[in-house]
Amino acid sequence: MAVESFTSMTVSDVTPRRTSKRSHALFEALEKEIVLGTLKPEQALTEMDLAQRFECSQGTVREALMRLNEEGLVNRLPNRGTTVAPCxxxxxxxxxxxxxxxxxxxxxxxxxxxxxxxxxxxxxxxxxxxxxxxxxxxxxxxxxxxxxxxxxxxxxxxxxxxxxxxxxxxxxxxxxxxxxxxxxxxxxxxxxxxxxxxxxxxxxxxxxxxxxxxxxxxxxxxxxxxxxxxxxx
Missing domain, CATH: 1.20.120.530 (GntR ligand-binding domain-like)
Structure with a gap:
């Protein structure tokens, strides 16, 4: 079957935005890495490392991680940090x-x-x-x-x-x-x-x-x- 090429739909057209643009972009980037396995199940994540890597504030990272936690893609535990959810x-x-x-x-x-x-x-x-x-x-x-x-x-x-x-x-x-x-x-x-x-x-x-x-x-x-x-x- 021939591939339709006329659609102009992009990922952002079907992804709801509930946070700031920067934290939403970071959320999408981290979601992609988790889904594709670039970030491995149970891998530890730190706000500081992610902030340095993506050149953003730790507040932006925290907001993205909170949303990932809501989706069940990371686990954030008091005094134990954040890890990628198991699979x-x-x-x-x-x-x-x-x-x-x-x-x-x-x-x-x-x-x-x-x-x-x-x-x-x-x-x-x-x-x-x-x-x-x-x-x-x-x-x-x-x-x-x-x-x-x-x-x-x-x-x-x-x-x-x-x-x-x-x-x-x-x-x-x-x-x-x-x-x-x-x-x-x-x-x-x-x-x-x-x-x-x-x-x-x-x-x-x-x-x-x-x-x-x-x-x-x-x-x-x-x-x-x-x-x-x-x-x-």
Missing amino acids: HADDARALLHVRREVECSYLDRVVARADAMLERDLHDRLNAMRNAARDGDEYRLSVFDRAFHRRLFEAADLPLVAPILTRCLIHNHRFKILNAQPNRELEATAERHVPILDALAERDVETLRELLSHHIATIVDFGPDLSNTGESA
């Missing part, structure tokens, strides 16, 4: 099941509220995934992949539940990237979303639920199987 299969499996419960249980609400804007937004995110895959940028692909699923769930209008999905998504993707086989088919990862869009366009709740459930269970097709069902895509 264990048991945690990933549990979050995978939570994610499937959250995303698949409320699709009747999603379909009831689906409109042309939702479909357009999802297609934009799919095209951004295709472009990232074409560029061989697995991290950017994961950003838009997560944005696709957040936007789909947004239609359920359950804002108190959405942060739970956000945490599941980041940790599922981190585990997948850290444990995946090299030279993965990134374009296949993007195209896995097409059947979901087709079922949404048909407003077929049951097919959408089946497809999405399988999609989530096989998120690690190219790495360890966390589904406990033996499914494969």
Whole structure:
């Protein structure tokens, strides 16, 4: 399938800003390094070292680390400092099941509220995934992949539940990237979303639920199987 190149969507278009620009930029940089494994699980981090490395104040570092702590990507403990969060299969499996419960249980609400804007937004995110895959940028692909699923769930209008999905998504993707086989088919990862869009366009709740459930269970097709069902895509 040809890669769409017209989308102008960038990472910042789908990443919410809740802090200052500098701390947000640092948060994004550190999130990328944690997800890709540049910063290793359980590696110690210090505000002073990060401030020197990124040429910013320790206050900016502290703000970014606090947000990473909220996302579960670092652990900040009194008198013990900050470390990169571990990345264990048991945690990933549990979050995978939570994610499937959250995303698949409320699709009747999603379909009831689906409109042309939702479909357009999802297609934009799919095209951004295709472009990232074409560029061989697995991290950017994961950003838009997560944005696709957040936007789909947004239609359920359950804002108190959405942060739970956000945490599941980041940790599922981190585990997948850290444990995946090299030279993965990134374009296949993007195209896995097409059947979901087709079922949404048909407003077929049951097919959408089946497809999405399988999609989530096989998120690690190219790495360890966390589904406990033996499914494969």
